[in-house]
Amino acid sequence: MTAEVNNEVFVPQFEWIFHSGAVFDGHRLVPGASAVAVSGGIVSAVGTDAELRALAGPSTRTVDLAGRLITPGFTDAHVHAAYAGVERLGCDLAELSGAQACLDRIAEHAGQPAGPENPAGWVTGGGWYKGDFPGGYPDRHTLDAVAPHRPVYLINRDHHSAWVNTRALELAGIDASTPDPADGRIERDSNGFPSGTLHEGAMDLVARVLPPVTDQVLAAGIRHAQEHLFSVGVTGWQEAILGSYGGYPDASAAYRSLAADGALKGRAAGALWVPRDTTVESVPALVESFLERREANAAAGFRTTSAKIMVDGVPENYTAAMLDPYLRPCACAGDAPADERGLLYLSPEVLTAVSIALDGAGFDLHLHVIGDRAVRTGLDAVAAARAANPGSAGRHHMAHLQVIHPQDIGRFAELDVTVNAQALWACNDDQMTELTVPLLGGERSGWQYPFAGLEAAGARLAMGSDWPVSSPDPWQAIHVAVNRAHPDYPDAPPLVPDQALALTSALAAYTSGSAWLNRAPGGTLVPGAPADLAVHSANPFDLDPAGLSSLQSDIVLVGGEPVFIRSTADSGDALLQRTAP
Known part of the structure; x- marks a missing residue:
């Protein structure tokens, strides 16, 4: 910790010293370490209080951790920050509980005057929860009662469905004669008329007539989302869809402008969206466009390292791809098969072709997979890409991974496919017990979110939130990863409890695993690493695991600069002080 120049010994004076706590270095709780020093935007040293405080100077800022934990900043490996920010600035339903609370919020927005950029007076936003409505999906008449004259388009929390009212259907020209698109489905009433919920590609039937979401709106949303992510200890993230989806345009231009202006402070990267109408013939042009977009984004300081492919949907609307049929026939009108097994949005042939081409072009594959057939099909595509491109360094990953057939567990390590887990979902909440398990049955329900089995088989682990689908707070997800139960459902039994992760594994996944x-x-x-770090409100290794969800991030730094300080007497500004000269 000293330097010698011209035979004189110089002792560095650190800018920051965090002392008297516990240190998790991204992989483990460091034995004997109680302090971290920061200078020049990097971690300078990790050691004991005595070792580091002896090197404090008159300008050193010291933080008394008082037994708390300091970790690397969290990295969210799968988030929709642009969508989340825009929705939080619009009709935001994400933090509400119950149907009536949603309707009250919608009525409030419907009562606001229309602006010049929205002459039809559209009410847009999202975050409604399927578990708040009978059968999982509300109808247009419920919306009509609170917004009879204003068109309404509200995306649900998982972003796989949208709720619309009668006026929105009229403006979009949708009626009983409108066919379901190939990649989606329209919920219908007994007469075949759209009932008000649109799934997957059917969302676009209304999204195409929405007022445009401008780059300025997206940039405002990203800035808003960034501040919220910092407040929960997230210092880096992957924007999981950069492309036209669900009424949103590509947010790349907004990210480029923020990066160029220095307003993008977090370590953000992005995944370019592979459209669901991709064909084998269109793959070369797609890859060429991706290469051009990657170069343009990089020139502005925004990295687009991945390509996002949505292999299937979600089980609650029968679009997750299953090896065996759902236990309940799809209730939708038309010619739904009695042995419904869900959707693969790209055929195995197309998925394999695009995976090989994108891997060869240096993109990491970011695959949305929910059902066990989607998992197997995705693994087959990665295997083909690895075989076609020997020596590929692609950091391919699969997000969500709800149902995995036991025969496929070992393939993740064999193919070096990272488990990109959204651990907050691995619990028995209302949606799981009332909507999901009845469709899957007992055996497949026991295959859900097998994090411990994947880890034991040697798979890499990363974590993300899928915000605004669910909370971006990593401590909520870590709580469920460790307990397999949600803090809001204390009386519910754990979901497949033998698949719980140790706290060390969950923390490593959300820090070093996701950053990698x-x-x-x-x-x-570790010395030399960027000083992206978070001080938390307690040492979770000292807590009962049932209390993990109570933790908060109190101080957050990116590159050695504070981006969030919780302003309470015992955890924020009062922790910051300068040493005496």
């Missing part, structure tokens, strides 16, 4: 996946600096607290 994102090809981002940081994710560790």
